[in-house]
Amino acid sequence: MNSIIFMGPPGAGKGTQAKILCDTLGIPQISTGDILRAAVKNGTQMGLEAKRYMDAGDLVPDSVVIGIIKDRLVEPDCKNGFLLDGFPRTVEQADALDKILSTEGLKIKRAINLEVPDQELLERLLKRAEIEGRSDDNETTIKSRLETYNKKTLPLLDYYAAKGNLSRVNGVGNLDTVTKLIEKELA
Known part of the structure; x- marks a missing residue:
């Protein structure tokens, strides 16, 4: 069963890569x-x-x-696996998720962290804001979101590394290259 968590800062490409992977594996993308x-x-x-x-x-x-x-997670389309996109965001949520999965006899197969330098993230998010006309995404709010991510979500890397199921994937590069790196981690 493919039970996967996608992690990474805002703008790392989680949503894009999640859709590709879910289509390939035939599992649902679960976005909080x-x-x-x-x-x-x-x-x-x-x-x-x-x-x-x-x-x-x-x-x-x-x-x-x-x-x-x-x-x-107990809906029928999750029986062969699922990809969590945007959850958990904190160690407390990860603990709660482990308890839920344990009661169902499940566990996370792989936690994939897409790693992208902050400057690249800032440029990506500003470009996305411009393309989508998102006035709420400016340099100040983006930096604040990255700061929140680093403070609250980054500790999940240690959490999943300690469980032995963390994969760190370079999220910089063309779409196909990053997809292949992710697929290699799931092989």
Whole structure:
């Protein structure tokens, strides 16, 4: 079973590479944002709870996000594997994920970290903001997002390295080259 976590800073190419890999492996890409919106739309118990926080402009707490992830991982399309994109973001979330998977007799096969230097990330994100017309993505907000990533998410590298399932992949290069590097790590 292919149970994969994609990690990396904003702009590293996680979403692009996740789509390619999921198409190749025939597994679903599970994006936290997407499943939160779907749970709200479908009116699930966890979705309704998440909606309360979202409507108030607050971050959805870990307990709700983890509940929604748990509900998603037991759906039939995940039986042959899944790729988590954007979750976990903290060591606490990773611990909770391990507990969920353990109750289902599952574990993470590979945690892949796409590594890209900060200057390259800044350039990519500014270019994406310009192309997509995203006025909220400016140099200040991008640097803030990278700082948050480095503080809260970077410790996951040690977490998965200690478990022996971390792969560090150079995320700089053309699309096909990076895809081949990722596929090599999963072989």
